[in-house]
Amino acid sequence: MTNKLNSNNLTKSEEDYLKALFQLLVEGKSAKVGNNQLAEYLKVSPASTNNMIKKLKTKQYVVSEKYGKLDLTKEGEYIAVRLIRKHRLWETFLYNYLNFTWDEVHDVAEQLEHIKSQKLINELERFMEFPTKDPHGEMIPNADGEYLAIPKVMLSSLSEGDICRLIAVDDGSVNFLKYVSEIGLALSSEIKILEVREFDKSIRIQFGEAIETITRKFADNVFVKKVV
Amino acid sequence: MTNKLNSNNLTKSEEDYLKALFQLLVEGKSAKVGNNQLAEYLKVSPASTNNMIKKLKTKQYVVSEKYGKLDLTKEGEYIAVRLIRKHRLWETFLYNYLNFTWDEVHDVAEQLEHIKSQKLINELERFMEFPTKDPHGEMIPNADGEYLAIPKVMLSSLSEGDICRLIAVDDGSVNFLKYVSEIGLALSSEIKILEVREFDKSIRIQFGEAIETITRKFADNVFVKKVV
């Protein structure tokens, strides 16, 4: 699957649906993805997703039985991965060369990922000397769509006494990203779990000099590598 | 008009129409632009332009009387100039940093110019150290939309014996641009008019070692500064 002619005639919408499905299926925790779940993720009505899924099925990017769960074909997955590749390369460019901050890159990359030009993205990658991670710590798929996914350990899955290193954050929410930088967390920060409170699942963490209490929801969006 | 909030909620289509109108009105030779002319330029039906013009009139970007000629308001012109600015900055980036050739830049820039982010384009400009001309020799408007248009002298307007320097070419056609580079012409080439043939308006020109015959149509797309 090295060079497939660039006959990508998908609309922006079609691309958005395929990418969303990929993120729920492959990157998210859900083993099965349903119509309503996809609708909620994309913030559209279930009727809209149903319609689009029908279309993507005839185009052979999606498979599913009536009333059944959704899945991507190899083709569909390939398109989604290429979008993620474009998204992350653009984020890297904005962050490293154009003075964008952590929380500013996502929205503009959402637009840029739909630009259709194989050459553009491959040259951009070369220009940046083949970065492997985007500004949020996520791996960048290569030109063949190979995707070296690092198993994502959520900060919320650790226990008291554990020590870990921040390797990535979810980039879906600007407010979350602002919050992360405000309290002083960054990629590679070493974090110690001081306490996990049973009552509301909030977590007391220490990093550098700082001690903070974070919510379960916050910790679900922070990915780490366990050190101890 | 220095900073105007970025409340540009125009669709890609609306932007395309405004830009096209600007190019016909300000950059083209036509003093008056009509509906059918715009339709032909955009390769859509006159009914489509009529419809869109109606819409742009209610939005106060275009003015015209029924059955009358089209004109842009200050607002409409401002939007068009910003699109041209984005187009030319992207072309410059593709050409100077991403190994795109003369004839490859246009199509991708047509997509990139619709990306909505003031910061993106201003940072891109800063990153490239404020270039003043795009790869085809056209002036790049600044962030305030100031547009230092150089009077365009068509190569076809010169006479036998004249000597001129190539300062810009029209970037609308890939085939034309390929043709230009194939025969060896480039920005700054010094060109001497050897003969203008009355019969078919073809022109015999000399540049460097080369002597070529070019058609009137070709010469209409080449802009020069007269030297002698």
Added chain:
DNA sequence: TTAATTTGTTAGTCATGCCTAACTTTTTTA
């Protein structure tokens, strides 16, 4: 200055992609 031609307008259609409301199937749970 009338007729022919060009230009502009209107009406009605179509595809895309969104919506709500109503309905059906599946899953959950009491």
Added chain:
DNA sequence: TAAAAAAGTTAGGCATGACTAACAAATTAA
């Protein structure tokens, strides 16, 4: 296991922006 809840589907509508066909106005030419 039957009722309730959740999930999925269908029908019908709307906005955008294209189209064709038919018609009206303005311009050009005979």
